[in-house]
Amino acid sequence: MTDELGIRRALALRAAVEQGLAGEAEPVVGLLDVAGIAESARALHAAFATPGVAVTHTFAVKAASLVPVLGLLAECGLGAEVASPGELALARAAGVPAERTVLDSPAKTVAELREALALGIAVNADNPEELARIDRLRAAAPAGSPAGPVGLRVNPQVGGGSIGAMSTATASSKFGVALRDPGALEWVLDAYARRPWLNRLHTHTGSQGVPLELMVAGVRAAYELAERINAAAGRQQVDALDIGGGLPVNFGSDETAPSFADYADLLRAQIPGLFDGRYGIVTEFGRSLLAKNGTVLARVEYAKSAGGRPIAVTHAGAQVATRTVFVPDSWPIRVLALDAEGAEKRGEPVVQDVAGPCCFAGDLVAKGRALPLLASGDHVALLDTGAYYFSNHFAYNSLPRPAVYGYRVREGGAVAFSQVRAAQSEEELLAESGAGFPALRLEP
Known part of the structure; x- marks a missing residue:
C-alpha cells in the first residue's frame, strides 16, 4: 500500500x-486521497474486529473539520467525536447518526449538554461539576426523551509522551477526573453507585509522541476501574469503554507505523478481558486516519x-x-x-x-x-x-x-x-474581519 x-x-x-x-x-x-482514506478506515475496522464485541469507531472531528470528509468517513462506517457545538453541527451536516456520535470537551455549556442529551448522543462528563449538571438536565428532561450513553472521563495519570502539549494523562492534565489524586477514586466509585444510568467510562492518554505502551497503560487503568464499578454494582453497569484515539503517526516516511493492528494486538495481549464480549469498545482516532x-x-x-x-x-x-x-x-x-x-x-x-x-x-x-x-x-x-x-x-x-x-x-x-x-474569497475574509460594521469612533 x-x-x-x-x-x-x-x-x-x-x-x-x-x-x-x-x-x-x-x-x-x-x-x-479518497482511496487512501478508505484504506485507513478498513485497516482500523479490521484491527479491532472481534467476534461478539461491539466496536464503534468515531473520528475526531478536530483533525479534519470538513463536512465532505466527515461524510466519506461516515460512508466508511465511522462516527464522529465532537468537542464543540460547531463540530457537532459539522457531524450532523455530514449525516453522522446520533448513535455514532460522542461529545467530549472539558468546557461543555448547559446548552451543549442539553442539546446532546436531547439528541441521544453519547456524552462523556469531564468532571464532578459537569456530572452534577447532567443530573439536573436529566431530571428536567421531558418523559420519553432519548437516553443516550453517559460516561465519565478519567485521567489515569500514567504519564506523558515526548510532546507535553499532546499528553493528556499527566499528573496535572486539565482533562478528566485525576484518579490518583486523594479521594478521587472513592468519589468515582460513589458517583457510579449513585447513578445506575452512568454506563460508560472514558480515557485518553494523548496523541502524537505517546508510545503504544503508555496508551495501553491508560486503557488498562480504565478497564480495571470498570471491573471494580461493575463488581460493586453486582451487574454490568459499565457496558462500554471509550478508549480515545491518539495513535502516533510516523512523519519520516510513507510507512504506517505503528499501525492500528499493532495497537489492537497489544491491547489484546495485555488486557484480554477488554475483548471477551462483556464490554463495547469506542475509539476516537483522528490524525492516524488522515495524515x-x-x-x-x-x-x-x-x-x-x-x-x-x-x-x-x-x-x-x-x-x-x-x-x-x-x-x-x-x-x-x-x-x-x-x-x-x-x-x-x-x-x-x-x-x-x-x-x-x-x-x-x-x-x-x-x-x-x-x-x-x-x-x-x-x-x-x-x-x-x-x-x-x-x-x-x-x-x-x-x-x-x-x-x-x-x-x-x-x-x-x-x-x-x-x-x-472552496478557497476563502476576499469578500468572505472581509466579512469575517468585521467589514460590514461601522468604524469605531473616539466618541459615540
Missing part, C-alpha cells in the same frame, strides 16, 4: 498543476539566498503548517521538491530553507533541508498533512484559507478531483 500511496500522490500532484487547481491563481491547495492521505501543494514564488543559503519562498507557511513552524522539532514535515509542472525534481540535493509567506522570520516549514534546488515557479509538496494542516487554518496576515480537493486515480492514471472546500 505504501507504493500505491506514493504513486497516487505523484499523479495527483502533477494533475493538480495541469488542471489549474494549483498555480499562480491558487498558489496553495490541500489534496486528499498519510493528505498533501499541501504550494507554489514557489521566489528563490533567493541569505548568508550563503538558498531560500525558496512559498505560499505554504504558518497559516497551514502552524505546529511545524512554531514547534519544528516535535512536528517535522517531509517536503518534496516539484518542478513547474508538478513532477518531482531531480538533481543533486542542495541544503536550503523552505519558507512560507507569513511576515515573521521563523515562518519556515523546512530549515537546512537537502533538496533539489528550488526555483521560482516550482512547487513544493508538504507530505503527511491530511490531518489538521488544512482544516485548522491560522489566519496570520489575513491569509485566506486554501481550497481543498479530494482525488481519485482512475484506471490508466487519470485523476479526478472533487472539491471539498
Whole structure:
C-alpha cells in the first residue's frame, strides 16, 4: 500500500498543476486521497474486529473539520467525536447518526449538554461539576426523551509522551477526573453507585509522541476501574469503554507505523478481558486516519539566498503548517521538491530553507533541508498533512484559507478531483474581519 500511496500522490500532484487547481491563481491547495482514506478506515475496522464485541469507531472531528470528509468517513462506517457545538453541527451536516456520535470537551455549556442529551448522543462528563449538571438536565428532561450513553472521563495519570502539549494523562492534565489524586477514586466509585444510568467510562492518554505502551497503560487503568464499578454494582453497569484515539503517526516516511493492528494486538495481549464480549469498545482516532492521505501543494514564488543559503519562498507557511513552524522539532514535515509542472525534481540535493509567506522570520516549514534546488515557479509538496494542516487554518496576515480537493486515480492514471472546500474569497475574509460594521469612533 505504501507504493500505491506514493504513486497516487505523484499523479495527483502533477494533475493538480495541469488542471489549474494549483498555480499562480491558487498558489496553495490541500489534496486528499479518497482511496487512501478508505484504506485507513478498513485497516482500523479490521484491527479491532472481534467476534461478539461491539466496536464503534468515531473520528475526531478536530483533525479534519470538513463536512465532505466527515461524510466519506461516515460512508466508511465511522462516527464522529465532537468537542464543540460547531463540530457537532459539522457531524450532523455530514449525516453522522446520533448513535455514532460522542461529545467530549472539558468546557461543555448547559446548552451543549442539553442539546446532546436531547439528541441521544453519547456524552462523556469531564468532571464532578459537569456530572452534577447532567443530573439536573436529566431530571428536567421531558418523559420519553432519548437516553443516550453517559460516561465519565478519567485521567489515569500514567504519564506523558515526548510532546507535553499532546499528553493528556499527566499528573496535572486539565482533562478528566485525576484518579490518583486523594479521594478521587472513592468519589468515582460513589458517583457510579449513585447513578445506575452512568454506563460508560472514558480515557485518553494523548496523541502524537505517546508510545503504544503508555496508551495501553491508560486503557488498562480504565478497564480495571470498570471491573471494580461493575463488581460493586453486582451487574454490568459499565457496558462500554471509550478508549480515545491518539495513535502516533510516523512523519519520516510513507510507512504506517505503528499501525492500528499493532495497537489492537497489544491491547489484546495485555488486557484480554477488554475483548471477551462483556464490554463495547469506542475509539476516537483522528490524525492516524488522515495524515498519510493528505498533501499541501504550494507554489514557489521566489528563490533567493541569505548568508550563503538558498531560500525558496512559498505560499505554504504558518497559516497551514502552524505546529511545524512554531514547534519544528516535535512536528517535522517531509517536503518534496516539484518542478513547474508538478513532477518531482531531480538533481543533486542542495541544503536550503523552505519558507512560507507569513511576515515573521521563523515562518519556515523546512530549515537546512537537502533538496533539489528550488526555483521560482516550482512547487513544493508538504507530505503527511491530511490531518489538521488544512482544516485548522491560522489566519496570520489575513491569509485566506486554501481550497481543498479530494482525488481519485482512475484506471490508466487519470485523476479526478472533487472539491471539498472552496478557497476563502476576499469578500468572505472581509466579512469575517468585521467589514460590514461601522468604524469605531473616539466618541459615540
